Amino acid sequence: MSGNYTNTIFYPNNWQSKLKNNRDLKYLTLPRIQRQDISRIYKYRYEIEYLQKIGNKRLAENIMFTGKLPYGKDYYSTVDMTTINKNWLKKNKSLLKKSDKSFNEIMIQLYLETRNIKMIDNLDRLIHYKQLKKLPKEINLRKFINYLKEQKFSFDYYLDYIYMLQELETPLISDLIIFPKDIRKAHDDLVSVIGKLERELEEKEYEKRQKSLQKYEQEIDEFMFLVPKDLQEIVNEGNALHHCVGGKHYLDNHTKGNTNIIFIRQKEKVEKPYFTLEYKNQHVAQVQGKYNRETVPNDLQKAINKWEDKIKRIS
Template structure:
């Protein structure tokens, strides 16, 4: 037995003991069988199992087969330890007799400010990491959790008892435990919005609007306590204020709905920082759209300067005019491109053909030719053609979303970058309905573009 195996086994062996009811509950989830005819009855198991499937007993009845694998988990806690234990139960039948075996598969332990992970493979070897339940599945794919009201016990008994939280998912335990000091500190000074941002990051919006835990630590909290104390201020608001001051400006109320602190460095130097904020708020400017506008100008060799270009009175009209000019520019440039190089890029890009799918009446198509992007941009009057190089080089992913019964008619355009939807637009950059967003998120899952939670 290797040293790593021995160490991991010792850690697994000292796990908390599940209650007897847990084991009874596990067996109650397992299906059993009964065969019978006029002369004979075969009952597969005398254990107190769950649903019984009754079948007619004949000469051709199959009485020997592998039945099913079940995965059950339980969350246990004491005053100094939290554990998530997972077990695999396998059921098979031999000549009508049911045999059920089980073993520990994964163990997560939170103790002494450490997060320990232990997995056991089918040979009984232990390792310092978790095992997926199925090929291409996750550590908890198919797991059923024992309903022992573990959230309430965490609130009353565990090291998390000093935190204020409602019902949580099992995968959120890791984050609450890791940042328990920071969360408790924020709650004690009544900075509940900040505390919630630490506890429940929104992975759909990416890191730009979430708390940067590389910055937020005990020392940072102590230093900036007065800014957050007894307030509903967010981390983004704090960083916005700080970085705006570096640009000799101040935070204009409401700007946090339009800008993140990462955006400040992209605001052109030729415009007053306070004036820019007021312009953004007044015209409801989406900053990504504004950056696209600047990018198009620069690619056409136009250096944006002066208020007429940097903060136009009618940004929508200016943006649409620029899109029209840019699409013409791209088409002319396309004609001068090296055809061989373009064909090579398109051939390499065919590797993504498996991403084309139809879901709930919408067809998702990943363009494979430059001409497709230009056509999409012209029909929907937006600047998707400016993403041609990045799309074909794999720096970003452009996806056409259309009605499945009208697959040739442009409808919505989707951009995916680093496993997240960063833009989703209709004609003239109009917003996309919520139900279509839901379908797009389902497409993300099916194409396995959704990143694992940190």
């Protein structure tokens, strides 16, 4: 099981040792590194050296490695080098000196200090510092942190809940609303409300064009060509025949008049979904039966041809 590079010795000049004697890097304490780490270490050599001198081994390693760290405490580099620079290091020296805190924990602590709130243990494991800054100003930060510890929810999930409240123009003044006892139920209830409101708007929009669709309702041979009375009927059609007509793409396009969804029924079974037709740009775009696989019977195809001819004449 050999390959092109089997038994090849890379870098026979002992580059690891030579790198430690490089004039720009000689004051750094370098663990065993991979060649892909060299450029990053060289670029941020000042920041790494400064942190090592003040005894902050963890943050120095976070900067050095882009991949998995060798000591197992952190698994990935999580530092933001747009934040860490000479001024930032000197300004926060007292916080960073001989510290084993993660970058996220440090940033959370600095942010909480601006709000006169003491750091809470293990908060950095529950939330990212950038997420805290996304909270609307109306939300009490102390109460939110306690709520977060109790509920242990995903922050993005909670923020989605807050955004939905704002979409519904709900004032963020009541703790019962801002911090519901069951965040998952409260979130899902809002999803349902907004979904219902959106459907109502779509239905109103659809009602405006229903008159123009009436010409598509025809009785041809043994078949009925019917226009959906509302959008829910299209969803039901898709569910009954197990095809994609009930999806958002077709609902939106049918509502806006970009396409036309027509139900085909057998006269003696007019309530039972049979085939679904899409009429677009003055011709039949597709006809789908159950599971999108059912072949169109000859008698139905003849009726569809007659229907299309008639619609073109009417148009």
